[in-house]
Amino acid sequence: MSELRFDPIRRRWSIIATERRFRPHEFKRPVMEPPGDVGGCPFEYGNEHTTPPEVFAIPRGPRLPNTPNWSVRVVPNKFPALGIEGELSREAVGIFDKVAGIGAHEVIVETPDHLRPMADLTPPEISLVFRAWRDRIVDLRRDTRIRYVLLFKNHGREAGASLYHPHSQLIATPIIPTVVVQELNVAREHWGHKERCVFCDLIAQERAFGDRMAIETERFVALEPFASAFPFETWILPKRHGHDFALCPDDLLEDLARLLHDFLRRIRALLDDPPYNLILHTAPSPHPRPGQPEFWSTIEYDFHWHIEFIPRITRIAGFEWGSGYSINPTPPEEAARFLRDVIVEPS
Amino acid sequence: MSELRFDPIRRRWSIIATERRFRPHEFKRPVMEPPGDVGGCPFEYGNEHTTPPEVFAIPRGPRLPNTPNWSVRVVPNKFPALGIEGELSREAVGIFDKVAGIGAHEVIVETPDHLRPMADLTPPEISLVFRAWRDRIVDLRRDTRIRYVLLFKNHGREAGASLYHPHSQLIATPIIPTVVVQELNVAREHWGHKERCVFCDLIAQERAFGDRMAIETERFVALEPFASAFPFETWILPKRHGHDFALCPDDLLEDLARLLHDFLRRIRALLDDPPYNLILHTAPSPHPRPGQPEFWSTIEYDFHWHIEFIPRITRIAGFEWGSGYSINPTPPEEAARFLRDVIVEPS
Numbered sequence: 001m002s003e004l005r006f007d008p009i010r011r012r013w014s015i016i017a018t019e020r021r022f023r024p025h026e027f028k029r030p031v032m033e034p035p036g037d038v039g040g041c042p043f044e045y046g047n048e049h050t051t052p053p054e055v056f057a058i059p060r061g062p063r064l065p066n067t068p069n070w071s072v073r074v075v076p077n078k079f080p081a082l083g084i085e086g087e088l089s090r091e092a093v094g095i096f097d098k099v100a101g102i103g104a105h106e107v108i109v110e111t112p113d114h115l116r117p118m119a120d121l122t123p124p125e126i127s128l129v130f131r132a133w134r135d136r137i138v139d140l141r142r143d144t145r146i147r148y149v150l151l152f153k154n155h156g157r158e159a160g161a162s163l164y165h166p167h168s169q170l171i172a173t174p175i176i177p178t179v180v181v182q183e184l185n186v187a188r189e190h191w192g193h194k195e196r197c198v199f200c201d202l203i204a205q206e207r208a209f210g211d212r213m214a215i216e217t218e219r220f221v222a223l224e225p226f227a228s229a230f231p232f233e234t235w236i237l238p239k240r241h242g243h244d245f246a247l248c249p250d251d252l253l254e255d256l257a258r259l260l261h262d263f264l265r266r267i268r269a270l271l272d273d274p275p276y277n278l279i280l281h282t283a284p285s286p287h288p289r290p291g292q293p294e295f296w297s298t299i300e301y302d303f304h305w306h307i308e309f310i311p312r313i314t315r316i317a318g319f320e321w322g323s324g325y326s327i328n329p330t331p332p333e334e335a336a337r338f339l340r341d342v343i344v345e346p347s
Numbered sequence: 348m349s350e351l352r353f354d355p356i357r358r359r360w361s362i363i364a365t366e367r368r369f370r371p372h373e374f375k376r377p378v379m380e381p382p383g384d385v386g387g388c389p390f391e392y393g394n395e396h397t398t399p400p401e402v403f404a405i406p407r408g409p410r411l412p413n414t415p416n417w418s419v420r421v422v423p424n425k426f427p428a429l430g431i432e433g434e435l436s437r438e439a440v441g442i443f444d445k446v447a448g449i450g451a452h453e454v455i456v457e458t459p460d461h462l463r464p465m466a467d468l469t470p471p472e473i474s475l476v477f478r479a480w481r482d483r484i485v486d487l488r489r490d491t492r493i494r495y496v497l498l499f500k501n502h503g504r505e506a507g508a509s510l511y512h513p514h515s516q517l518i519a520t521p522i523i524p525t526v527v528v529q530e531l532n533v534a535r536e537h538w539g540h541k542e543r544c545v546f547c548d549l550i551a552q553e554r555a556f557g558d559r560m561a562i563e564t565e566r567f568v569a570l571e572p573f574a575s576a577f578p579f580e581t582w583i584l585p586k587r588h589g590h591d592f593a594l595c596p597d598d599l600l601e602d603l604a605r606l607l608h609d610f611l612r613r614i615r616a617l618l619d620d621p622p623y624n625l626i627l628h629t630a631p632s633p634h635p636r637p638g639q640p641e642f643w644s645t646i647e648y649d650f651h652w653h654i655e656f657i658p659r660i661t662r663i664a665g666f667e668w669g670s671g672y673s674i675n676p677t678p679p680e681e682a683a684r685f686l687r688d689v690i691v692e693p694s
Contacts, residue, residue, distance in 0.1 A: 005574035009533050009545060010526070014574040014673045024579075024617040024685055081674045094552045096573040152666050160664025171666060178671030179357070186356050198356060205441045226443040227352035227361040232371075270371040279669030308669060316663050317507025319499050319518060322626030322655060324525030326361045327428045338371055 001086055002101025004175060012178060015101060017081045035115065035164045043073075043109045043165040051075040055106060056136060058128050071125070072132045073109045080105035081171060088145045088174055102145055104172040108132050114165050117155065119264035119273075121166075126257035127250070129168065133280065134253070136170055137246040141285040146172045148180060148284045156275025159312045168278070176284045183281060184303060191302035199304030200241050212332050214339035215263055219255045222263050222309075224332030224339075231330035232267065232339070234309040236260065243303040245282035260307075265344045267311065275312040281305060348433055349448025351522060359525060362448060364428045382462065382511045390420075390456045390512040398422040402453060403483060405475050418472070419479045420456045427452035428518060435492045435521055449492055451519040455479050461512050464502065466611035466620075468513075473604035474597070476515065480627065481600070483517055484593040488632040493519045495527060495631045503622025506659045515625070523631045530628060531650055538649035546651030547588050559679050561686035562610055566602045569610050569656075571679030571686075578677035579614065579686070581656040583607065590650040592629035607654075612691045614658065622659040628652060 003016045042050040045068035054066055056074040063069040082103030089100045110129045111121060118126065137149045153168035154160035161167075176184070190198035206212055206223050214234060215222040222236045236259060238252065248256075267274065282305040286296055320326055350363045380388070389397040392415035401413055403421035410416040429450030436447045457476045458468060465473065484496045500515035501507035508514075523531075537545035553559050553570050561581060562569040569583045583606060585599065595603075614621065629652040633643055667673055 007572060007574035007576075009530055009549070010574075011529060011533065012574065012576065012671060012673070014576050014675050016575075016678050017674050017676050018678070093573065094556065095548060150666065150670050152664075152669055154664050154666075158662075160662045160666075169666070171670075173670075173672070177669070179669060180671075182358060182671075183356055186358065201442060202356070209441065225354060226440065227354035227357075227359065228363075229354075229359065229361050277664060277668060279666075281669065310668060315505075315507045317499075317501050317624060319497065319501075319507075319516070319626075321624060321657060322499055322524070322526060322628065323497050323518075323520075324359060324527075324529075325520070326359070327364050328361050329364050331363050331365070 002080075002082055004082075004099040004101055004173070006097040006099075008095060008097070013175060015081050017101070037164070038114045041114055041163070041165050042078075043107075043112075043163070043167065044114060045069075045112050048073075051107075052078060056132060056139070058132060068112070070112065072111070072128050074106050074132055074136060075109070077105040077107050077169065082173065084143075099174060102174050104140055104146070104170070106136065106170050108136070108151075108168045108170065110166040110168060117166050117273075118153070119261075119268050121261070123254065123257040123261045126261055127254045130248075130253040130256060131250065133168070133170070134246050134248060137282070140170075140172045141246070141287075143172075144285075144287045145174050146285055147287065148173050148176045149282075150177060150180075151280040153278040154275075155277070156273075156312070159275035159277050161275075180281055180284065184284075184299075187302040187304065188298065191298060195301075197241050197302060197304050199237060199306065203237055203239060212336045214336045215259060215266070217255055217259045217262075219252060220259045222259060222339075224336045226332060228328050228330075228332040228335070229326035230310050230312075230314055231328055232271065232309075232311045232313075232335045233328075233332070234263065234335075234339075236263070236307040236309065237304065238306075241304055243283045243300045243305060245280060245305045256307075262344075263309070263339075266339050266342050267309075269342050269344050270338055271311055271313060277308075277310045277312065279308045279310075281308065349427075349429055351429075351446040351448055351520070353444040353446075355442060355444070360522060362428050364448070380509070380511050384511070385461045388461055388510070388512050390454075390459075390510070390514065391461060392416075392459050395420075398454075399425060403479060403486070405479060415459070417459065419458070419475050421479055421483055422454055422456070424452040424454050424516065429520065431490075446521060449521050451487055451493070451517070453483065453517050455483070455498075455515045455517065457513040457515060464513050464620075465500070466608075466615050468608070470601065470604040470608045473608055474601045477595075477600040477603060478597065480515070480517070481593050481595060484629070487517075487519045488593070488634075490519075491632075491634045492521050493632055494634065495520050495523045496629075497524060497527075498627040500625040501622075502624070503620075503659070506622035506624050508622075527628055527631065531631075531646075534649040534651065535645065538645060542648075544588050544649060544651050546584060546653065550584055550586060559683045561683045562606060562613070564602055564606045564609075566599060567606045569606060569686075571683045573679060575675050575677075575679040575682070576673035577657050577659075577661055578675055579618065579656075579658045579660075579682045580675075580679075581610065581686075583610070583654040583656065584651065585653075588651055590630045590647045590652060592627060592652045603654075609691075610656070610686075613686050613689050614656075616689050616691050617685055618658055618660060624655075624657045624659065626655045626657075628655065 048066040057070040058072040082101045149172045212224045395413040404417045405419040429448045496519045559571045
């Protein structure tokens with residue numbers, strides 16, 4: 001079984017993933033399957049039996065599980081970083097801590113069309129992907145061992161994708177990820193002082209300044225963060241306060257899909273189909289730790305869900321890892337201007 | 348001028364580097380000069396005039412500045428992330444903070460031999476590189492605007508190197524990097540409770556357990572951290588407590604060079620010359636912030652300098668960035684065993 005191990009000096013968790021264990025000679029340069037290998041792709045219609053049995057699907061019409069005729073299909077990862085079976089043990093090893101690698105690792109197949117990346121999907125098709133994200137979060141939260149469900153998408157080899165077929169992933173963990181805890185703590189402290197959401201304050205300020213705003217729809221903004229760690233890093237936030245993506249109604253997801261469709265096409269026009277990561281930050285599972293019910297008492301006020309977009313066109317090198325700084329050669333005000341001004345060909 | 352910008356939600360600094368500004372069409376896949384391009388390399392004997400004027404050199408015999416006959420040479424980076432000129436202003440932009448990008452960015456040319464990477468240098472040659480690191484830290488700390496000097500090495504394109512010629516770098520900043528602050532705070536809290544150094548405790552425990560120990564010399568250990576974020580991540584620590592690399596006498600640096608020479612050759616034998624980063628974590632500059640003299644009063648007891656080694660054979664993808672977790676497919680106990688057992692050809 002995998003293990004979650006805590007580094008007491010860096011205060012970071014690592015997942016020591018035994019299901020995908022590598023010995024030294026197995027570390028090859030990561031390769032991605034060629035785009036044209038449609039027949040061998042496990043995510044094609046007719047190849048449903050080559051994946052682990054599906055846990056969710058949005059059908060196009062009447063169908064049996066693990067057969068074609070779906071729009072979005074969710075299956076467990078064949079080489080999961082964390083597994084759902086076993087007991088959630090927590091133990092000490094000398095001065096260290098480890099937790100059994102209980103959790104889930106799933107793949108959301110975003111379309112049956114091998115050669116249509118997300119930027120080529122229609123807004124209604126993208127909104128089905130978001131529905132799958134939402135419904136998987138709701139389902140996985142029923143397991144009280146799960147404290148967080150992280151949804152993310154790696155597009156392109158440099159962004160970590162090994163399969164070409166358009167897909168996103170989720171990893172559900174028995175611990176709230178450090179980066180999310182950090183955001184929660186900041187939001188909570190802000191609300192504690194001011195009884196205002198820090199993200200709502202951010203949106204109001206950035207709409208007033210205007211120079212870091214990229215796109216705005218009826219219900220969403222896409223903006224370049226002031227301290228962008230990467231060129232064209234973008235945050236997508238609902239204008240109206242909401243702490244939990246899992247509570248979004250369908251029409252809100254449809255507006256989000258319209259924004260993302262527009263945004264991804266602008267990025268592609270500017271940066272020539274760059275590799276990228278998309279990451280959803282939403283509220284944790286509403287299972288209080290024993291003795292900490294108050295942790296959840298204000299979450300609906302202080303947190304504000306959002307999506308982070310990172311093009312992977314600069315490197316994370318020794319300096320970045322060793323310092324926690326990023327070096328970003330594109331001021332966010334310039335990136336926002338390029339995003340506003342670019343002309344996208346109609347699809 | 349570059350700017351340091353603070354993200355109030357992620358509590359991270361980004362360097363918005365205007366000297367190396369990129370417009371969208373300039374983002375090409377990063378390329379490294381070919382190894383064989385010796386004549387065009389700015390770090391070759393005879394090409395000293397093609398770099399900014401040197402700030403330091405270890406001569407092989409009598410020489411004038413910016414001429415050949417050196418063993419190690421240090422020059423300002425031609426495209427610095429931070430610059431030494433200007434006033435250290437700190438200002439607010441709405442809810443955000445920015446600091447003028449004052450600092451230094453230098454390149455340490457480790458050898459005049461274009462084709463001899465660090466793993467091929469002799470221990471005495473490597474120890475000269477460490478002397479250059481030490482002497483640059485001492486010199487840069489004379490500037491009271493500098494709070495930290497971060498030394499690091501990127502080897503190979505995937506690790507962030509753009510020049511083949513063996514070199515390391517330093518970035519001196521007016522703010523202590525987040526990752527170093529984190530380590531300092533943990534070490535300080537540990538010392539506050541126990542009057543023991545947390546790194547000394549770690550070394551004692553790992554020597555007793557033994558299963559994560561890779562190499563040990565008279566005065567250093569190389570060990571695989573319990574919660575290794577990357578396969579074959581390795582920490583190199585002096586066995587005897589010391590908070591500041593800048594205080595190391597020559598003979599200590601010579602023993603460190605012997606360990607690193609042995610270690611790099613084992614890594615190369617196991618992983619086929621992988622790209623890697625080396626990062627030095629030492630104490631900050633001893634310039635107290637106004638009103639915070641107590642911050643420095645225990646630093647010689649609680650911090651313990653060390654070098655972190657990271658092979659870049661796995662990817663930092665969306666999940667890692669968005670969660671703060673790492674996924675590591677090689678348990679550190681296995682990595683340590685491979686490092687202990689590998690047979691290295693004599694040089």
